[in-house]
Amino acid sequence: MIRQNVCKKGMLIVVSAPSGCGKGTLLAQVLKDDNFYCSVSATTRSPREGEKDGVNYWFISPEEFRRRIDEGDMLEYAEYCGNYYGTMRSQVYKRLNEGRDVILEIEVQGAMNIRRSCPEAVLVFLLPPSLATLRHRLEKRGTEDEETISRRVGEAAREISQAEKYDYIIVNDAIEDAVSDFLTVVRAEKLKTVNNNEKINEVLENA
Numbered sequence: 001m002i003r004q005n006v007c008k009k010g011m012l013i014v015v016s017a018p019s020g021c022g023k024g025t026l027l028a029q030v031l032k033d034d035n036f037y038c039s040v041s042a043t044t045r046s047p048r049e050g051e052k053d054g055v056n057y058w059f060i061s062p063e064e065f066r067r068r069i070d071e072g073d074m075l076e077y078a079e080y081c082g083n084y085y086g087t088m089r090s091q092v093y094k095r096l097n098e099g100r101d102v103i104l105e106i107e108v109q110g111a112m113n114i115r116r117s118c119p120e121a122v123l124v125f126l127l128p129p130s131l132a133t134l135r136h137r138l139e140k141r142g143t144e145d146e147e148t149i150s151r152r153v154g155e156a157a158r159e160i161s162q163a164e165k166y167d168y169i170i171v172n173d174a175i176e177d178a179v180s181d182f183l184t185v186v187r188a189e190k191l192k193t194v195n196n197n198e199k200i201n202e203v204l205e206n207a
């Protein structure tokens with residue numbers, strides 16, 4: 001469980017998108033602002049070419065993953081396309097306490113678990129313009145074989161059918177528009193009354 005007071009410090013933002021939606025590109029732009037921190041997840045899948053341990057993911061064995069679940073280290077986890085993925089508590093708490101906005105780049109099951117454990121979290125779903133565009137982007141990336149791509153496109157359709165459970169939908173057609181939409185969401189969330197009650201009191205008390 002994330003405690004209420006932890007969430008109040010920084011904002012917890014969940015971003016879900018089927019792979020190939022351009023989520024990595026969007027987050028790379030957003031993370032140029034140091035106040036954002038993207039949690040590095042643990043996974044049991046093998047690294048893709050160019051991926052680095054501790055940067056893209058912590059690549060760990062299924063045994064270690066299970067041990068971390070048993071020890072309560074996982075804030076949330078899910079099985080996706082035959083592999084485990086999970087967010088480590090330590091990655092999130094520390095940064096929220098520092099006042100940074102923490103982004104969790106996670107799939108739908110994990111997002112719904114966060115929704116339950118931290119109702120203040122803001123859930124954003126990134127949509128591709130179409131499934132055909134998504135397949136094309138995966139083929140162009142060239143990191144998966146045809147069978148894996150078909151499996152991921154099927155998984156994408158299943159995930160997109162759950163997008164209505166999120167707070168915001170951003171279509172990633174032109175990346176700069178998607179980045180601008182994301183920052184607008186964050187700004188609007190920060191201006192919500194529920195996040196600014198202290199300011200009202202401050203003004204009244206300094207009358």
Ligand code: 5GP
Pocket residue numbers: 016017018019041042045076077078080085086087088105106107108109110111
């Ligand atoms: P990929 O293998 O393409 O890197 O990731 C596959 C899916 O797992 C993506 O939808 C990604 O967002 C999700 N994912 C990555 N890390 C986590 C995590 O810590 N928890 C959950 N629930 N999903 C994750």
